Amino acid sequence: MKKLEAANQKLKAGKVHLTLQEFGGWLSARGMFPRKDGGEGKTQQRLPLGITATPAGIDRAFALCLEIRAALDCDRFRWADWLPDYAPEKSTFGDWIEALGADYLAKGGKQKTWEKEYLGKCFNKVDWSAPLDGEVLRTIVIASPADSRTRRRLVGAYAQLLKFAGLPDCVSEYRGKYSPLTPVNPRNLPPDSLLLDFWAGLDADPWGTVAGLMIVYGLRNYECFCCDLIDYPTLYVDRGKTDRERFVFPLLPQWAERLDPSLPLPDCHGDNEALGSRVTHAFKRLGLTVAPYNIRHCWARRAFEQGLATDLAAALMGHGEEVHRKTYQRWIEKQSFSDRFYGSLKG
Template sequence: MRVRLQVLNQKLYARGTFPPAPGSTKEAPHQQRIALGLPANPRGLSLAEEQAKAIGVALEAGRFDWGPYRGDRAETVGDWVERFKRRWRGAPITWKTDYQQPFNKLPLDAPLTVALLEQTAENKTEEDSRSRLRACNAYRQLAEFAGLPVEGFAQLKGSYSAAAVDPRSLPTDEQIAGWRGTIAEPGWRWLFGMLATYGLRPHEVYTADLADFPTVRVHEDTKTGSRFVWPLYPEWSTNWELDDVTMPPLENIAGASNAQLGTKTARAFNRLGFCHAYDLRHCFARRCLEFGYSPEFGAKLMGHSPETHCKVYRRWIDEGTYWAIYQAGVNRGDRPQPPSC
């Protein structure tokens, strides 16, 4: 049986059709990788070719054994996570939310196997959820880094995507202004006004810089880094006195993670009963369109790409909004006129 060599992360692997590895849920031989523990240099390649030949002979003779490649030599989940982290490149907040949180669900002292990763994703996250997608993406990358097969994660991750969320009816700006006026607690009233006026993500409001008010500057330790935001409507920022910062009555705000702040805010909005916290952000996206701003400009204010702005946020905008914009355009006195016959 043919065994090929493969290079991943400057390490050499043997790839071929092998019997199921210990702990695997599969019963039949299938394509897998074997970590040879050799560097991808001339000396390592020479040794790897010898090992690949030996593996091929063992497979042909029906006496292949996973022992030398797993067994006592199998490294723990914690070992692989630490090695993966040293190789990984990206923003600290991305590591914390997209990798560290899924890795925290794993038993760090257990041997790393595909079965363990798949079972953890299946048992500790909800089907077709954002957390399932995030876990499968992180576990797939860890498995690939360790030379393990990753084919099963494609189906396990489910069908969740931000763009697949069904649009719901967003509140009107009249409703938003009215609701804010009924909030008795000053901190939550201020936060509600900030989310509505600036379209911030819920966690961003807690560290927002208002030194250049009415311009608001978002701290760099957020999902997409630092940015500036201008108010829509400007009147809301001044009439509601949003420069008078009044934080909600929450404990340990300074020590909470972005995810924890988002969860606390979502729970508070559930108690208020008006709308979801993120609805106010979607309404800001709608307002960008109503003000005639380009997708690039709206995306800049909201802290994401123009592609995300068009693909995700405009799904929340109903036909009536587009019709109003169309009417405003065709009724402009300086609009282009049709050619005369």
């Protein structure tokens, strides 16, 4: 919005040290404000102005910014004087969640992600009719398992809501140490014999095709349902999708000979999470005693044992080299140490 940009340029030129921002069709002033809890010092916060982002509204908001600046400079700023009737303390969770959703989608966010990740896993835990309260969100976060993916997701969504509403962030400090790149412990992986026996026991079962694809090519469980075997034994994942397509070679060609590419896959539909869940439940029902994702980790182990370079292994597995290094660092460290050790002996 050019008028909003022009207003902010004037505020900057006048050294007002406030910025007008638009969220969900409403204007806010962002800058350094006294703490809402009465503590010492100032923090970067957002003050909802209760003004719509129309040309006339922007003019009015600009004038308010000058008044706010004067109050701040004279140490006369009090939150109670500036929060409009719909301010966070007097608005419901539902009001702010809906406004956040509108802003998220307006900025290119996906409807499916908003509904599944935000509404379905985070904002379904609060009473939408209750006043927005950071302490309620903090309590929910603390009650979740520490250092878990669940807590990390909750903190991300709740911090976003609090920031959007101009309230202090009281949840991010509880994020924890969870990382999706947790290094794999070699001792937790099954021997190849267990995986091969499981595969052999499925014979012509469609789930045997899934097991074979994962064992031979190290695919993610859901990738088995979007792979192309026309050029077998070279396999393509998401073929034709230029941003995601990749090809994979069989690490051990003799294993690929055991896989019959003409056999059908199970009749499964849904998004990646749904497909992955189907694989997990099916393998458990069929007697696999380890997590299906360990099949993929075992492929990475074999790659190191075969001496495949880290960058090539990462590319074939469909993730970045840094992800590969962090996930499989124990093998990389061992391989690097071994190369240096035997290299020094030869020298």
